[in-house]
Amino acid sequence: MGAMEPHINVVTLAVEDLERALAFYRDGLGLRSDGIIGTEFKGDDEHPAGDAVMFPLDSGLVLALYPRTELAKDGGVAAQPASTGGFSIGHFVATRDEVDAVLKAASAAGGRVTDPGHDRPWGIYSGYFQDPDGHLWEIIYSPGTEA
Amino acid sequence: MGAMEPHINVVTLAVEDLERALAFYRDGLGLRSDGIIGTEFKGDDEHPAGDAVMFPLDSGLVLALYPRTELAKDGGVAAQPASTGGFSIGHFVATRDEVDAVLKAASAAGGRVTDPGHDRPWGIYSGYFQDPDGHLWEIIYSPGTEA
Numbered sequence: 001m002g003a004m005e006p007h008i009n010v011v012t013l014a015v016e017d018l019e020r021a022l023a024f025y026r027d028g029l030g031l032r033s034d035g036i037i038g039t040e041f042k043g044d045d046e047h048p049a050g051d052a053v054m055f056p057l058d059s060g061l062v063l064a065l066y067p068r069t070e071l072a073k074d075g076g077v078a079a080q081p082a083s084t085g086g087f088s089i090g091h092f093v094a095t096r097d098e099v100d101a102v103l104k105a106a107s108a109a110g111g112r113v114t115d116p117g118h119d120r121p122w123g124i125y126s127g128y129f130q131d132p133d134g135h136l137w138e139i140i141y142s143p144g145t146e147a
Numbered sequence: 148m149g150a151m152e153p154h155i156n157v158v159t160l161a162v163e164d165l166e167r168a169l170a171f172y173r174d175g176l177g178l179r180s181d182g183i184i185g186t187e188f189k190g191d192d193e194h195p196a197g198d199a200v201m202f203p204l205d206s207g208l209v210l211a212l213y214p215r216t217e218l219a220k221d222g223g224v225a226a227q228p229a230s231t232g233g234f235s236i237g238h239f240v241a242t243r244d245e246v247d248a249v250l251k252a253a254s255a256a257g258g259r260v261t262d263p264g265h266d267r268p269w270g271i272y273s274g275y276f277q278d279p280d281g282h283l284w285e286i287i288y289s290p291g292t293e294a
Contacts, residue, residue, distance in 0.1 A: 003176060003177030004176040004177055004178060004238065004252070005205075005240070006178055006202065006204040007204050007208075007238065007239070008158060008208055009287070010236070010237025010238075010287075011158060011236060012234055012235045012236075012285075013233075013234050014232055014233050014234055014235075025151075029150060030150030030151055031151060031153055032153065041269055047268075050268065050269050055153065056153070057153040057154050058152075058153055058154040059154070059206035059207070059208070060206070061154075061155055061206070061208065062237075063155065068232065068233075071232055071235060071283075072232045074262070074285075075232065075261055075275040075283050075285065076261035076262030076275055077231050077232050077261050077275075077277070077283065078231075078232075079232065080230045080231060080233075082230075082233065083227045083228070083229075083233055084224050084225075084227060085215060085218055085222065085224050085225075085227050086160075086161050086215075086227075086233050086234070086282070087158065087159055087160050087161055087218075087233070087234055087282065088159045088218060089155050089157070089158060089159075090155070090156050090157025090158070090209075090211070091151065091152075091154065091155060091156060093152070102151055105150065105151070114222055114223035114224050115222055115223030120221075121188045121194075121197065122188055122197050128221070128222040128223055128224075135233070135234065136218075136222050136224065138157075138159075138222065140157075
């Protein structure tokens with residue numbers, strides 16, 4: 001008991017504005033979602049509200065969006081200003097062109113390409129974008145790796 | 148083209164000290180890793196070094212550790228101080244007791260329990276810990292959900 005099983009089930013991104021983040025990922029990047037759920041759970045100054053967005057991904061993983069203020073309350077930590085570079089999400093695609101296409105789509109949807117696609121010394125072609133909240137995604141073509 | 152396929156392949160945590168973070172996740176929480184890899188890729192002020200740690204998880208997902216300074220260079224963003232609450236990782240377990248056990252193990256390994264296990268309005272029992280870099284994990288027992 002105590003050791004952690006090797007799985008992650010949910011990646012929750014703290015966001016300033018649920019509607020804006022939902023629009024970016026659903027309308028801009030094409031991820032499917034039922035929209036904002038959990039609105040029946042009203043929070044207060046101490047207790048987090050339930051409003052959240054879930055994107056079911058492959059393999060049972062869920063990408064969730066949750067207001068920054070509420071995540072701080074739920075997690076028992078002090079609310080802090082948004083910051084970039086604390087983590088990144090890696091997303092594999094099947095070709096170099098797809099790396100560029102996803103970066104372009106992210107940019108068109110209101111994200112910002114911080115590092116355009118290029119070859120990296122460790123044998124991948126990748127580029128980074130930030131979502132509207134500054135969260136970093138690396139879009140990766142890794143020859144020999146199934147997307 | 149351009150829409151994002153619904154998958155995440157890598158979750159990379161920016162860390163101050165690779166050895167410390169490796170010890171927390173491998174020795175403290177029992178995740179398997181080959182240790183620090185990529186040391187053959189030497190960086191400089193502009194180019195990131197390759198030193199990183201990979202934990203292969205179920206379903207092909209990889210949890211990676213990468214120095215904060217290098218992630219900023221790799222992603223083309225300004226290096227920022229560590230911050231907590233920008234995201235969280237959700238980890239399902241099979242019982243309430245396991246929630247408490249993982250939190251206890253995380254604490255013993257050098258993490259900090261920020262919110263002990265308790266029932267939440269949306270029908271889960273969960274608690275949060277921070278890893279040594281402040282990254283938030285929520286350990287979740289969700290009745291009816293397979294861990």
